Ligand SMILES: Nc1ncnc2c1ncn2[C@@H]1O[C@H](COP(=O)(O)OP(=O)(O)O)[C@@H](O)[C@H]1O
């Protein structure tokens with residue numbers, strides 16, 4: 001495959017195929033692939049799942065359904081085992097990077113991750129990333145390592161993302177329960193029909209199934225990153241990849257969204273909602289306009305200036321865009337419906353004519 005810097009995401013099923021502790025079974029071939037890529041001068045960042053599966057046997061538990069607290073405890077001890085297992089296969093040093101959703105949302109932390117990875121790559125180190133499961137609560141978690149890998153690929157400006165799973169790629173339906181499912185080799189556009197093909201995972205240790213892989217691909221391709229879902233249980237898959245042949249599903253990259261808008265769309269969690277009248281919706285969608293107070297009907301959920309907000313069409317309740325509000329919910333409630341010229345006289349201060357500037361807005 002033609003790439004210079006890739007993120008390789010390895011699912012739990014490959015780290016701990018017996019669902020209980022780490023195994024060499026698939027890691028040996030994956031590590032060999034990484035070594036081969038590095039020999040060709042390519043840079044690799046690994047996103048590894050498997051801490052929960054690796055630590056499972058070390059934490060007492062009852063049913064296969066694990067509570068959040070039990071998973072966290074397993075992840076914390078399993079992370080050590082998983083990292084030690086990876087390091088056995090590399091002569092170069094591995095580094096551990098544990099991150100949560102907030103680290104992508106906060107621009108300074110985002111830049112800090114970027115610099116760390118850049119310096120490590122320049123020093124011949126293999127960065128291995130996982131979600132910081134022990135500290136991440138539901139609010140602060142990315143939630144699955146497919147989406148995490150897409151965010152990491154964005155942070156480190158990778159040009160390829162490989163999602164290694166226990167399945168060949170995206171099938172027309174879940175092949176584990178549908179014998180007539182057919183592999184889709186190439187996806188140029190991620191539509192509702194593509195999402196409709198995706199089922200959930202059957203594993204108690206994995207997260208997301210095919211749906212989160214498609215979400216990850218959507219994030220990555222918008223950032224110009226070619227994305228592949230391939231079967232990491234088969235060593236011949238890596239031979240194909242090294243020979244430039246697609247052995248699974250390839251999502252074709254496009255590059256018409258800026259890095260800032262990508263960050264806005266995929267990394268920031270919305271704090272509030274701004275409900276718009278039909279005129280504002282039309283101006284935003286068809287004229288590329290900023291949102292002015294005149295077109296605001298209401299502002300919901302407390303938000304501060306600088307917070308991300310959903311912009312919602314009052315007629316059908318649909319989110320049409322996402323952006324950074326220059327005004328708090330409290331101030332917006334006072335200026336909504338008014339002409340921008342009167343902002344200063346109503347509030348006693350003025351952050352500019354627009355509530356959400358078009359440069360800080362992404363259409364959904
Ligand atoms: N349309 C589909 N195509 C392929 N796999 C699917 C599809 N729908 C659901 N799946 C399931 O997704 C699983 C892979 O996701 P998951 O178990 O989360 O793996 P990982 O641990 O690699 O992230 C497959 O084993 C398969 O059962």
Ligand SMILES: N[C@@H](CCC(=O)OP(=O)(O)O)C(=O)O
Nearest residue numbers: 012049050051052144145207
């Ligand atoms: N952070 C968790 C992995 C969560 C996850 O997304 O798992 P998977 O679906 O196997 O990629 C762990 O290390 O166990």
